[in-house]
Amino acid sequence: MTQVLAARTADAALRARAGSVIPGGMYGHMNVAGMPDAFPQFFTAGEGSRLWDADGNEYIDFMCGWGPVVLGRKDPAVEAAVRAQLDTGDLLDGPSPVMVDLAELLVEVVPHADWAMLAKNGTDATTACVTIARASTGRRKILIATGGYHGAIPWCTPRAGGVLPEDRAHLGYFEYNDVASLEAAVAEAGNDLAGIIIAPVRQELARDQEMATVEFARAIRTICDRTGAVMILDDVRCGFRLDLGGSWEPLGVQPDLAAWSKAIANGYSLAAITGRDSLRQGATGIYITGSFWYSAVSMAASIATLTQLRDTDALARMADAGRRLRDGLAIQAAAHGFAVRQTGPVQMPLMRFADDTADSTLARIWTNEAVKRGVYLHPVHNWFVSAAHTPEDVDQALERTDDAFAELSRLVG
Amino acid sequence: MTQVLAARTADAALRARAGSVIPGGMYGHMNVAGMPDAFPQFFTAGEGSRLWDADGNEYIDFMCGWGPVVLGRKDPAVEAAVRAQLDTGDLLDGPSPVMVDLAELLVEVVPHADWAMLAKNGTDATTACVTIARASTGRRKILIATGGYHGAIPWCTPRAGGVLPEDRAHLGYFEYNDVASLEAAVAEAGNDLAGIIIAPVRQELARDQEMATVEFARAIRTICDRTGAVMILDDVRCGFRLDLGGSWEPLGVQPDLAAWSKAIANGYSLAAITGRDSLRQGATGIYITGSFWYSAVSMAASIATLTQLRDTDALARMADAGRRLRDGLAIQAAAHGFAVRQTGPVQMPLMRFADDTADSTLARIWTNEAVKRGVYLHPVHNWFVSAAHTPEDVDQALERTDDAFAELSRLVG
Numbered sequence: 079m080t081q082v083l084a085a086r087t088a089d090a091a092l093r094a095r096a097g098s099v100i101p102g103g104m105y106g107h108m109n110v111a112g113m114p115d116a117f118p119q120f121f122t123a124g125e126g127s128r129l130w131d132a133d134g135n136e137y138i139d140f141m142c143g144w145g146p147v148v149l150g151r152k153d154p155a156v157e158a159a160v161r162a163q164l165d166t167g168d169l170l171d172g173p174s175p176v177m178v179d180l181a182e183l184l185v186e187v188v189p190h191a192d193w194a195m196l197a198k199n200g201t202d203a204t205t206a207c208v209t210i211a212r213a214s215t216g217r218r219k220i221l222i223a224t225g226g227y228h229g230a231i232p233w234c235t236p237r238a239g240g241v242l243p244e245d246r247a248h249l250g251y252f253e254y255n256d257v258a259s260l261e262a263a264v265a266e267a268g269n270d271l272a273g274i275i276i277a278p279v280r281q282e283l284a285r286d287q288e289m290a291t292v293e294f295a296r297a298i299r300t301i302c303d304r305t306g307a308v309m310i311l312d313d314v315r316c317g318f319r320l321d322l323g324g325s326w327e328p329l330g331v332q333p334d335l336a337a338w339s340k341a342i343a344n345g346y347s348l349a350a351i352t353g354r355d356s357l358r359q360g361a362t363g364i365y366i367t368g369s370f371w372y373s374a375v376s377m378a379a380s381i382a383t384l385t386q387l388r389d390t391d392a393l394a395r396m397a398d399a400g401r402r403l404r405d406g407l408a409i410q411a412a413a414h415g416f417a418v419r420q421t422g423p424v425q426m427p428l429m430r431f432a433d434d435t436a437d438s439t440l441a442r443i444w445t446n447e448a449v450k451r452g453v454y455l456h457p458v459h460n461w462f463v464s465a466a467h468t469p470e471d472v473d474q475a476l477e478r479t480d481d482a483f484a485e486l487s488r489l490v491g
Numbered sequence: 492m493t494q495v496l497a498a499r500t501a502d503a504a505l506r507a508r509a510g511s512v513i514p515g516g517m518y519g520h521m522n523v524a525g526m527p528d529a530f531p532q533f534f535t536a537g538e539g540s541r542l543w544d545a546d547g548n549e550y551i552d553f554m555c556g557w558g559p560v561v562l563g564r565k566d567p568a569v570e571a572a573v574r575a576q577l578d579t580g581d582l583l584d585g586p587s588p589v590m591v592d593l594a595e596l597l598v599e600v601v602p603h604a605d606w607a608m609l610a611k612n613g614t615d616a617t618t619a620c621v622t623i624a625r626a627s628t629g630r631r632k633i634l635i636a637t638g639g640y641h642g643a644i645p646w647c648t649p650r651a652g653g654v655l656p657e658d659r660a661h662l663g664y665f666e667y668n669d670v671a672s673l674e675a676a677v678a679e680a681g682n683d684l685a686g687i688i689i690a691p692v693r694q695e696l697a698r699d700q701e702m703a704t705v706e707f708a709r710a711i712r713t714i715c716d717r718t719g720a721v722m723i724l725d726d727v728r729c730g731f732r733l734d735l736g737g738s739w740e741p742l743g744v745q746p747d748l749a750a751w752s753k754a755i756a757n758g759y760s761l762a763a764i765t766g767r768d769s770l771r772q773g774a775t776g777i778y779i780t781g782s783f784w785y786s787a788v789s790m791a792a793s794i795a796t797l798t799q800l801r802d803t804d805a806l807a808r809m810a811d812a813g814r815r816l817r818d819g820l821a822i823q824a825a826a827h828g829f830a831v832r833q834t835g836p837v838q839m840p841l842m843r844f845a846d847d848t849a850d851s852t853l854a855r856i857w858t859n860e861a862v863k864r865g866v867y868l869h870p871v872h873n874w875f876v877s878a879a880h881t882p883e884d885v886d887q888a889l890e891r892t893d894d895a896f897a898e899l900s901r902l903v904g
Contacts, residue, residue, distance in 0.1 A: 088588075092588055092591050095591050095595065096590075096591045096594070098606075099591065099594040099595050099597075099598050099605075099606050099607060100590075100591070100594050100606060100607065100608065101606050101608060101766075101771050101772075101774035101775040102774075102775035104586065105608060105774075105775070105778075105779065105780065106778070106779065106780025106781075106784060106785070107780045108584070108585045108586060108780075108785050110585065118585065119585050119586070120585055120586060120587065120588055120590075120591075121580065121583035121584055121585045121586075121587060122579060122580060122583070122587055122588065123579050123580040123583070124580045124582075124583050125580075129583055129584055130580075132588055139584060141584045142584075143582040143583060143584060143782075144584065144782065145782065146582055146782055146783070147582065151580070157577075160577070161577075164570075164573070164574075166535060166536050167534065167535060167536040167537045167538075167543075167564070168758060168759075169537075169556040169559055169560065169758040169759075170534035170535070170536070170537050170542060170556060171521070171534055171542055171550075171552060171554045171555075171556060171557070171867060172521045172523065172531065172532050172533055172534050173517065173521060173532070173533060173534070174533065174534060174535055175501075175505055175533055175535065175545055177509075177513075177533075178505050178508045178509045178512065178513070178533075181509070181512040181513050182508065182512050184512075185512050192512075193511075193512050193513060193514050194512060194513065195513065195514060195518060198611045198612055198760060198781075198783070199611055199612065199615065199781040199782065199783070200781070200782055201781060202612070205644055205645070208653075209644075209645060209652070209653030209654070210653060211653075212653040212654075212655065213652040213653035218655055230778055230779050230780045230781065231618055231622075231644065231779070232618070232622060232646075233645075235777070235778045235779065236778055237776075237777060237778030239622070239626040239773070239776040239777035239778065240621075240622030240623060240624075240625040240626035240773070240776075240777045241622070241625075242625065242631055242660070242661060244657040244658075244660040244661065245657075245658075247655070247657040247660075248655060248657065314782075339782055340782050345581060345582040345783075345786070346581075346582075346783075347611060347760050347782070347783030347786060347789075353514075358514050359514075360652070360653070361514035361515075361518075362514040362515035362518070363650075363652040363653075364648070364650060364652035364653045365518075365519070365643055365648045365649055365650035365652065366518065366519060366643050366644070366648065367518065367519025367520045367521075367643045368519070368611075368612040368613065368614060368643070369556075369557065369558065369559055369612065369613055369727075369752055369753050369760070370559070370611070370612070370758075370759075370760030371519060371612075372519070372521050373758070373760060376760075454584060
């Protein structure tokens with residue numbers, strides 16, 4: 079049996095300290111308060127496909143910083159670009175020339191993009207898209223898929239605390255991949271339809287992932303063309319991991335605006351909005367900014383990231399790693415007598431147990447056992463593979479997940 | 492006469508390229524589209540109190556990245572902390588122990604703070620404060636000073652493009668430093684008053700700065716105590732530049748919540764929310780997050796910044812530099828026959844011409860001549876001094892501003 083990692087005494091001490099100076103001890107998507115007990119809260123280091131927690135335990139990492147790490151941690155070319163830009167200058171009194179280089183690169187690699195704007199958070203980008211859509215059309219209604227995640231400020235955050243009805247007064251809802259429900263929402267919005275925002279894949283907590291159907295993607299495009307509404311692709315989570323030009327390129331459907339973040343700079347904080355010429359005037363007319371939006375280091379990191387994704391086989395290697403993991407897990411699950419469903423893009427895997435409870439007990443036990451054995455997975459959120467995950471990394475992870483399946487069998491069998 | 496800088500051919504070429512791939516050629520607060528013609532759009536490098544534009548022209552910098560640079564660019568201790576943290580790990584699958592260290596440091600140096608949360612943009616922090624105030628009180632109304640700047644998303648951005656009336660449905664307005672207007676707004680909000688958000692100094696474009704009066708600051712505190720509303724200090728712009736504990740410490744008035752950003756990490760992207768124990772539950776109940784909010788490098792930079800501000804005379808040196816600049820400009824203006832008003836904190840100077848036009852013609856000409864001579868100032872926005880501004884830097888800048896006054900005399904005299 080593979081080694082079970084040591085107890086997390088440093089992590090426990092940090093959690094105790096955090097409990098007094100951070101509300102709830104932690105917040106946001108990296109809060110492990112509700113997670114199985116083996117999940118560490120604090121990490122100290124990362125390199126390639128590996129991650130170390132505060133007690134020095136090493137993991138093969140399948141969360142990749144929840145998406146941003148696309149080439150692996152400490153990618154040599156990205157780090158070299160970062161160090162060089164740090165030596166030159168980061169936050170000046172205006173943007174650096176790298177901002178123009180990056181905007182040109184985005185316009186080059188993203189087919190719908192005639193222009194780009196840069197920001198810091200994915201939420202900055204989705205909010206800007208919605209604002210540009212309203213400014214451009216002079217209309218108010220924005221349609222969103224029920225359960226879709228588009229950020230964490232009052233108009234979109236998934237929790238109701240501090241949110242007012244007015245923050246969502248002009249949102250309409252439809253079901254993902256359900257053209258009839260979309261058409262109904264469009265009809266209800268009438269001539270006040272400003273835009274439709276959609277994620278390229280349906281990815282909700284504790285739910286199978288669902289790829290968009292071609293019919294659904296085309297219906298959004300057709301409706302926007304017919305009504306003059308703005309089609310917004312929220313590619314914050316999937317972008318630059320599935321297809322360099324945008325995650326619906328394989329479907330042949332291009333948006334009018336897209337929001338990007340996460341993988342855009344291999345972990346450095348950056349977001350982008352890209353758009354068509356028809357939205358340029360609307361984008362010019364709104365006022366968005368941030369104190370650090372013009373900093374050069376994360377832009378230099380982005381150029382080094384996107385050029386590697388363009389010029390190497392990184393995207394193909396990432397897909398290969400995801401496929402290898404999925405194939406291995408399928409064999410193991412069957413061998414151990416568990417029926418599982420593996421859904422979503424292979425680069426963003428998620429395995430769920432067919433016979434799991436409503437609160438994902440089997441997934442929680444299995445991922446907990448995987449974490450104990452040095453494989454970092456999530457029970458209910460999609461995982462992320464990077465281009466640094468070699469076949470050997472995946473095979474080593476699979477040796478350990480096989481033990482986790484065995485332990486799960488012992489515990490629930 | 493001091494040397495007038497070379498023409499900006501590289502800057503012009505970059506602007507032409509930017510014009511095709513960035514809406515309007517640039518956006519946000521660093522967009523110089525409406526600025527006098529000598530202002531460069533693009534910068535390449537910075538060090539200490541100095542800045543270089545894309546054509547290699549050197550400036551003594553009095554904007555400091557519009558505030559974030561508080562110790563001077565490439566401060567050795569901050570840069571060492573950044574490099575060390577980069578070598579260790581930045582964006583992992585959870586926060587690094589430095590997040591706890593930083594939260595503890597904030598609680599130590601900020602008197603009202605019982606806890607801290609970290610984010611990326613000043614707007615993230617102000618929006619979180621408003622959301623926490625509403626979640627904690629179960630009320631809706633937030634009062635804001637007319638003309639105050641609290642960020643750049645629909646509820647607060649100063650431009651109307653894409654903004655809906657509902658985004659501001661539950662905001663009320665009062666006049667800065669006007670207790671009667673504040674009381675009227677409070678009365679109108681009635682028992683639905685969730686909070687009052689206020690900047691420590693009135694700082695609006697093309698307007699004299701105005702320090703808060705003790706009477707006004709105390710009135711806000713008293714009203715919040717009386718009504719159970721949350722007092723929110725928006726210290727994004729002034730914080731960690733005037734007083735380590737918060738910009739109203741000299742007035743002896745402490746908020747319930749504060750928003751911080753800009754100077755918190757000497758230029759690295761970070762924001763913070765600090766609050767009292769009474770707001771801890773409300774802060775725990777909202778959902779805010781961002782892909783890069785738990786990255787360690789900017790937190791390490793912040794610890795290195797705040798400990799220097801705490802343990803050295805950096806704040807005093809910054810104030811000294813600001814005072815020296817103000818005193819010198821006063822003498823020069825008088826000598827050249829210009830009546831001027833210098834307002835606001837000396838660390839955040841602003842000089843305006845008493846007889847200027849509505850569109851600040853004299854300030855625009857004078858700052859343009861200063862920029863031509865290698866002193867970077869802004870015609871209508873407050874400036875920023877850093878601890879890296881030595882008396883010699885200020886004196887060298889003053890030699891050049893004296894020439895700018897002389898040129899202004901020749902042009903309009």
